[in-house]
Amino acid sequence: MPVVAGVPVKTFTVACAAALLTAACSGSTPTTTAAGPSTAPNRGSDVGVEYENTGTGPMVAPTVPTTPSVPTEMGVKQGNVRTFSLTASQFTQHIANFPLKTATVWGYNGSTPGPTLIAYAGEQIKVVVNNKLPEPTTMHFHGLHQPNADDGVSGISQPTPIPSGGTFDYGPFPVGHVGTFAYHSHFDGAVQDDRGLDGALIVLPTSEHQSVKAAVDVVMTLQQFDPPSEGGLVKPFGESGQFPFSTINGKTGDASRAAITIQRGDLVRIRIYNASNMVHSMHLHGHDEVLVDKNGHAVPAERQTTTTVAPGDFATIQFTADNPGNWLFHCHFPHHTANKMMAGYNGAPVGMLRIFHYDTAPAVPTAYFSSAHYASPTAMK
Amino acid sequence: MPVVAGVPVKTFTVACAAALLTAACSGSTPTTTAAGPSTAPNRGSDVGVEYENTGTGPMVAPTVPTTPSVPTEMGVKQGNVRTFSLTASQFTQHIANFPLKTATVWGYNGSTPGPTLIAYAGEQIKVVVNNKLPEPTTMHFHGLHQPNADDGVSGISQPTPIPSGGTFDYGPFPVGHVGTFAYHSHFDGAVQDDRGLDGALIVLPTSEHQSVKAAVDVVMTLQQFDPPSEGGLVKPFGESGQFPFSTINGKTGDASRAAITIQRGDLVRIRIYNASNMVHSMHLHGHDEVLVDKNGHAVPAERQTTTTVAPGDFATIQFTADNPGNWLFHCHFPHHTANKMMAGYNGAPVGMLRIFHYDTAPAVPTAYFSSAHYASPTAMK
Amino acid sequence: MPVVAGVPVKTFTVACAAALLTAACSGSTPTTTAAGPSTAPNRGSDVGVEYENTGTGPMVAPTVPTTPSVPTEMGVKQGNVRTFSLTASQFTQHIANFPLKTATVWGYNGSTPGPTLIAYAGEQIKVVVNNKLPEPTTMHFHGLHQPNADDGVSGISQPTPIPSGGTFDYGPFPVGHVGTFAYHSHFDGAVQDDRGLDGALIVLPTSEHQSVKAAVDVVMTLQQFDPPSEGGLVKPFGESGQFPFSTINGKTGDASRAAITIQRGDLVRIRIYNASNMVHSMHLHGHDEVLVDKNGHAVPAERQTTTTVAPGDFATIQFTADNPGNWLFHCHFPHHTANKMMAGYNGAPVGMLRIFHYDTAPAVPTAYFSSAHYASPTAMK
DSSP: OOEETTEEOOOOOSOOSSTTOOTTOTTOSOOOGGGOSOOSOOOSOSSSOBOOOOOSSSEEOOOOOBBTTBOEEOOEEETTEEEEEEEEEEEEEEOOSSSOOEEEEEEETTBSSEEEEEEETTOEEEEEEEEOSSSOBOOEEESSOOOGGGSOOBTTTBSSOBOTTOEEEEEEEEOOBOEEEEEEOOSSHHHHHHHTOEEEEEEEOSOEEGGGOOSEEEEEEEEEEOOSSTTOBOOOHHHHSOOOEEEETTBOGGGGOSOEEEOTTOEEEEEEEEOSSSOEEEEESSSOEEEEEETTEEEEEEEESEEEEOTTOEEEEEEEOOSOSEEEEEESSGGGGSBTTBOOGGGOOOSSEEEEEETTSOOOOGGGGOSTTOOOOGGGO | OOEETTEEOOOOOSOOSSTTOOTTOTTOSOOOGGGOSOOSOOOSOSSSOBOOOOOSSSEEOOOOOBBTTBOEEOOEEETTEEEEEEEEEEEEEEOOSSSOOEEEEEEETTBSSOOEEEEETTOEEEEEEEEOSSSOBOOEEESSOOOGGGSOOBTTTBSSOBOTTOEEEEEEEEOOBOEEEEEEOOSSHHHHHHHTOEEEEEEEOSOEEGGGOOSEEEEEEEEEEOOSSTTOBOOOHHHHSOOOEEEETTBOGGGGOSOEEEOTTOEEEEEEEEOSSSOEEEEESSSOEEEEEETTEEEEEEEESEEEEOTTOEEEEEEEOOSOSEEEEEESSGGGGSBTTBOOGGGOOOSSEEEEEETTSOOOOGGGGOSTTOOOOGGGO | OOEETTEEOOOOOSOOSSTTOOTTOTTOSOOOGGGOSOOOOOOSOSSSOBOOOOOSSSEEOOOOOBBTTBOEEOOEEETTEEEEEEEEEEEEEEOOSSSOOEEEEEEETTBSSEEEEEEETTOEEEEEEEEOSSSOBOOEEESSOOOGGGSOOBTTTBSSOBOTTOEEEEEEEEOOBOEEEEEEOOSSHHHHHHHTOEEEEEEEOSOEEGGGOOSEEEEEEEEEEOOSSTTOBOOOHHHHSOOOEEEETTBOGGGGOSOEEEOTTOEEEEEEEEOSSSOEEEEESSSOEEEEEETTEEEEEEEESEEEEOTTOEEEEEEEOOSOSEEEEEESSGGGGSBTTBOOGGGOOOSSEEEEEETTSOOOOGGGGOSTTOOOOGGGO
8 A cells, every 4th residue: 555644645536437237347456555565556646657557458648627608728749748838818708608708817728727738647737837827826736646846835935926017937847647627817816816717737647458448437527706887807706705696617507608518328437627716616417426536536436416626626526428408508506507696597507517418318408508588587587 | 227318326324224223234235346236226217116125124115204383294195196286375474573574475375485395206296386476476396307388487398387266287197206305486586586486396105214314303594684674575686695684494593482302312304495595504502413315315424613504505405403402493694583683682693503402401481482571682782 | 454444455665775686685575464464463452562664684763754844743652652842833933935934833842843842663652732712622533533521622632722821731542653744734724724824744664674774864744835925924815816925834935944965876855745725746857766665555556756745644655866966855736835925046836846966966055045146037027
């Protein structure tokens, strides 16, 4: 059993291929000291290559996750170094359909959350940050074990932040352990993070057994915004204590334009990153959601109804598509599935929400993705 | 080991009979692949009958949980279908003793939370919802795996909600896995759920070993209300950001009228459902509370001081009554054990609280359950 | 396997000595029924002596934890009883560097949090509380299993609280299980706890194997304060819904004066106690933090990026110092690392934060610990 921080830490497999194909699932037993010194990979630092070599079937390339509504960035690979370029700036983004549509936010490459960065375990990454904001900024890599000089904490590990108009290179440094991570500003985070300066960073294995390959692998970054008016600059949480627009990947459910289509039998993986200022309780309708990874480390699989994520948390959940229909995935805080306390088409939840649509199910009513049908509930008039 | 959503999921026993009777506890070891294909029951869907067949001693009927302050509803059984009738309406409820006593809420059959529905694994349930509210509504079953047509999401899986004055039949559909679940409105949840349209739904095994039978089995649904004045209609959380009355089963601790009486040696089970809009941290005095089930699935038993539940979470905890006295069970957020920042008799906590009373202990001071003795603390005057 | 509250509960080792020295770590396998009746110690009550007798190497005295910014109190030992004296009063404390420095708080022996009390498993403790507050108070021991008469719940287990000017003796009662616990007022907690009437209580083993001895063992109590003006009496959370000063051990990061110095190779233990009114998400930069104990009970070691703690929670995390530099440990709620929405030197995070400084790393900029360099970020002007 590997020992980290003075304690033996159990390792668990991430996923075993075909659902209900129990016996063929290798490597699923926690390694114990009873078995002698463990041969499980060391997952405690980013210095070495490390990923879960489990599952069954031939070795294949993993599915590259997609991030609905947000670009994916693979960077430029030279030698073993993958280089990403991120420009921080202020811009207007479509965040909701009602009672307003747009907000002025801060983000990277014209999107908040910024593009999802993809790297492979064993590579080094370099991130070039170009600051077009009206004030200084820095970048921190959350959950990775970068050297202190690349930690990006303004005033501490990076005493002088990137000035407005300046550029800074983070890395190259190695990304060793497979998982879901993030990058975000670490200059005056109570303002810059709340305005949208964050994004997901996924470290994939170079190959994996066929059985652990997800048919659908989606990243969902949770944020909350408080624009004072149509197109207005979002206010940080600490000023208002309110987040009237709760979003996934920068958009409320009604503004997401389309459901995520899946097929019966699919292994569906959802990588949650809570970039907001509040705890959320993510609930999938019609299926159990199985927590398989928390904060960049595999955990013993646990079936859940809701998955609680605090600010800064990552959680990867999976489900097997076995109950056809149109199913919500949303935060179970009631007012996080409303836009400024208003519901959508026929009282439907909006806010921090996405819909999984089986290809055999009726289409989600198009009225849901429009503001045209909204009417204030009787009781609120 | 059963495989769910692509991963092997460990199964754990719910409870082994007599405390401290270690060796007699069968089935308590997590099934591992080392033991070959598991014979543990499939717990991943509601299609089949499924419950934890563990413990020792003869098979007996389980204790039917009670819900202090709230009715229990067994429904009407015909063939294998158990039918429940729930009427949603607006009414006045006694929620606290001070500084106000009543609020206008929305609930089912004249109670918020609505009656606790009891079914047995393997049955089908049918729920007839009669809408006497001033606006449309729907019903969702939280944590169960109903077919999409019974999912009750207004605007999505139920495009047309139940109009005011209308009726809708949900089900029959099978309830396969044993556990604590819930029902609630899924029309404009930020308003309807906050006003009280929710309740617990318990799926019991048809029989269980004597050793896992709880002497006391209580349901506690957590809610928070913000009535603007004596008897006023509660405001949704999103309007005020405040919940000045934190309740269990629709009443603050002072309004609960009586403690829950237990006896030394009892195995006491508490089924928590967080129907509120905030995280709570439920703490039992004088005993460890052992988490045995989360969100409808047994988990490895974990001794705790506080049990954190996010909105939409279920958690089942147990304790063995081994320390006589009068002991609080309450949320550890300080202002959730006050009514509008005011404490009870001699500064006692109120709000989200119940008291467990050993039958051999002195009676809880009756003044605690009255508003007569309240006085504002010096420092707050 | 020991059985508590009707369920078999796994026991886990707290820590095995030298990091990466896997095979030498004994006792690290959870006891299972497969191995027959367990001989693991009963950890379910405070009646007997109980601690984790794990690790390797000679038996040595454990490191006594320190609490940066807060006194440690070992009490007076007579026979098997350790007696502590705590005086509750109102006083002014340095809590931050900007935009204000001091607040009027309530605490014990002139400090909030009060002094960290140290006892050893198997001892009895007696706590003499002297009430110099302007109103009644009581004391509750959180996570311990004291007799009901020492539970300190005003109006219930202690019907008459300690009057202003009065004194009360709690105990002697046995402290049996090793862990991190707390004491706090249980009179009108929504006011008294929020003003600072709490502190940590650590129960140490009398001896432990060399390998589990931490080089650095620090207590961090989380609090939040809302002083209306320089030196003003802090307002309880329920009045404002805001906590503009988030602190560790009674001070924001900028007011902590100095980093915590560690050396490469150190096993560093952090004992977190959340005495505040909100959930926090504690994040360590540059290292995984390994959760080893929650709420006074060892848990299966879990590597994390953030550790979520709700009000009333204890969590013990460890890390091996293997990545030299200056590293933050802070709450990941963005506005909890700001003082009234203002950041520190060059936009550095302040608020609920401490810095771990490797002795080989450059000094943390002294400007960070001063208010002189603060400037409002451009965007907020």
